[in-house]
Amino acid sequence: MIKADLLLTNAEFVTLDSPASAVAVLGDRIVALEEVPAREVIDLGGAVVTPGFHDAHNHMAWFGLTLSEVDCRVTGLGDLYAAVEAAPDGEWVVGFGYDQNKCGGHPTRDGLDRVARGRKVWIKHTSGHMCVVNTPVLEALGLADSAVEVSGGLVVTDVQGRPTGLLQEQAQQLVTPLVLPYPVDTLVDAIDRAGRVYLGEGITSCVEAGIGGGWIGKSPVELEAYHRAREQGRLHVRVELMVAADALHEVVELGLGLDLGLRTGFGDDWLRIGPTKIFSDGSLIGHTAAMCHDFADTPGNHGYLQGDPESLRQQIIAAHRAGWRVATHAIGDAAVDLVLDAYEEAQRRFPRPDPRHRVEHFGVSRPDQVTRAARLGVIPVPQGRFVNEIGDGMLRALGPERSAWAYRQRSLLDAGLTVPGSSDRPVVAGAPLLGMHDMVNRRTSSGAEFTAAEAVTGLEALRAFTHGSAYASKQEHLKGTLSVGKLADLVVLSGNPVTTDRIKDIRVLRTMVGGQFRWSS
Structure with missing residues (x-):
């Protein structure tokens, strides 16, 4: 009988799938959710085990540089x-x-x-x-x-x-x-520093939300930095890379793409190319998001788009036609309208199964936009932590009426949308437990209530930072739950985020990626 490499016992297993009395690992996969013969057995002393956390929108190299x-x-x-x-x-x-x-x-x-x-x-x-x-x-x-x-x-x-x-x-x-481009080795150092922090926060996967071009990119060969980090054993978590649309150009016979026809899906379980990243507007607290009405605290200013509307529409449609998943930054409701229009037109003109396009932030969304996103199968990617760290500024910018539309959670779930968990780090602190806490509690840093009706449960917050983010990356068959056959990516916690509203007080004890404990407190 084949033995597992490792058996984890004496823990509360929150699998988000089938009940488990233990977790057995062989290689980099989960092979059983019960006690089986294993070469090594680890007693976790009653701790809580959940799937590894997956940040669906962060800026890993940028964060590493800020350190x-x-x-x-x-x-x-x-x-x-x-x-x-x-x-x-x-x-x-x-x-x-x-x-x-x-x-x-x-x-x-x-x-x-x-x-x-x-x-x-x-x-x-x-x-x-x-x-x-x-x-x-x-x-x-x-x-x-x-x-x-x-x-x-x-x-x-x-x-x-x-x-x-x-x-x-x-x-x-x-x-x-x-100032740019940064040397590749400087970016490797930044990726290494960031990844070590991530492991200590229970992060096992993340999406790098824009490389290779635009103001978000740090180098035209940013992919090489991630590849080099992996070769050197310094890529500590699994990474999906969004390619900035600025880096795309016409490729013979393929339409919009990268040289050699690289596009969404190329790579493996550790490093892969994800969507292309397009910016439609700017920042809510910076008052550059494209809004349908003026900001409450700056009459006469309703922000602006980052390009000609027709050019943005054509760019989204061309990327869809070429086979990319598309992740478009849209915070203001005017920008959200433009993006949903483009996604609907793209799928109507060039249909393909389950494109799973995303709206990064989906910051201010009217009720009709929530309903429409659900009908189109679009994935909204809001950041729960924004409510705490920059929520007071958002409340001032929007005023009491439109604040109810900002960084929704509950209404997205109720509409049938799958909601991932993300931070947009380093815009705000990126620890997933902090993000979950704010999804549940919805309080600004001053203590003000921020649309309590949009709060979710601890279970829903945990599911967002695990299965929801895996789904947003079309990787739910590999990760996001503790299930037989999936990657052995998990986190050991001092408490259960499902049963407490003080999620921010929970400590990460151990983090496993690919069947190996890569961080321990």
Whole structure:
């Protein structure tokens, strides 16, 4: 009789599938959910075992890079300027994570100049949808005294027409020639650092939400960084890569694609190409999301699309026709309308079975849009953690009436949609247990209630960060539940997220990927 390699016993097994009294592993697969002969037996001392967590939308390389940048997640501009002033000497000061809603406004070029000691300064907003640079950077760009028009973006100016240093959306790409591409080995180091953090949080799989182009990409050969990390044993979790639509071009006989015809699905269980990533609009807290009505706190401003509507529509349809799954960033309800229109037209003109297209964020969605997404089989990808960390800013931007439409959970499930769990890290903290906690509790960081009617149960939150995310990646046959034949990816916890509303207090004890415990507390 063949023995299992490993048998896990004496635990509460939350399989999200069949009942289990034990979990047996052979190679990288689960082979039994009961006690069977095994070469090694581990008594888990009554801990809780769930499927490994799967972050359906994060920025792994970007997060890894932030671990070596100036932390600007502060509550006052004075603290931000102090952090810049204290940065180690060098040609550049690069910071991340500021939120004008929390620190009292955007930093300015002049404020940064006062503390920079002549260095170039580049401070990135927590949303990733804007940044602030100082005068030496603007001078290098020829923007010290006047702005330029940028399609899908804005060089913000003061009343005299002088650039303030704030660059929104596509205008951020003006800085690209000065700072990008990052060397591949720098990105490998970032991927390594990020993956080690992920294992400690119970993450076994994630989706990297945009590589290779646009303002989101860090290198035109970003895929090589992930491939190299894997070769060197430094890719610690399974990764699906969204390819930025900017990296796609016409390929002979194949339409829109990558050289050699690479597209969605190429790769294996550890590293594979997923959807193509398209940006339709911007940020809610940054007031650049494309809305059907003005923002409540900035009358006259209803955001904007990141491109010509017809061009965005054609891009989505072309990607669908070429066989890509499409993941389109859409936060404002006007952007959601455009994306759903394009998905419906694409499937009508070029039908294919179960395309499983996604709307990343689905940030502000009217009731009719929820119903329509369900009818089209589209996957919404909201971020539960946003409610806590940036919820106060969202409430101000939307006002009380439209806040009820923001970052829904309950109504999506009730409409029959499969909802994945995701963080958008490093926009907010990425630990899945924090995300689950906020899906259940729906409170902002100030303690304000954020549409309690959209709360879900602990079981539904756990299912989102496991089966829901696997489904969003068309990988539910391989992972997302503890089932015989699926990958042995699991997490050992100090408590059960299904039975407590204090999910954030649960500790990760061990993380297994592919039948091996790769992290232990």
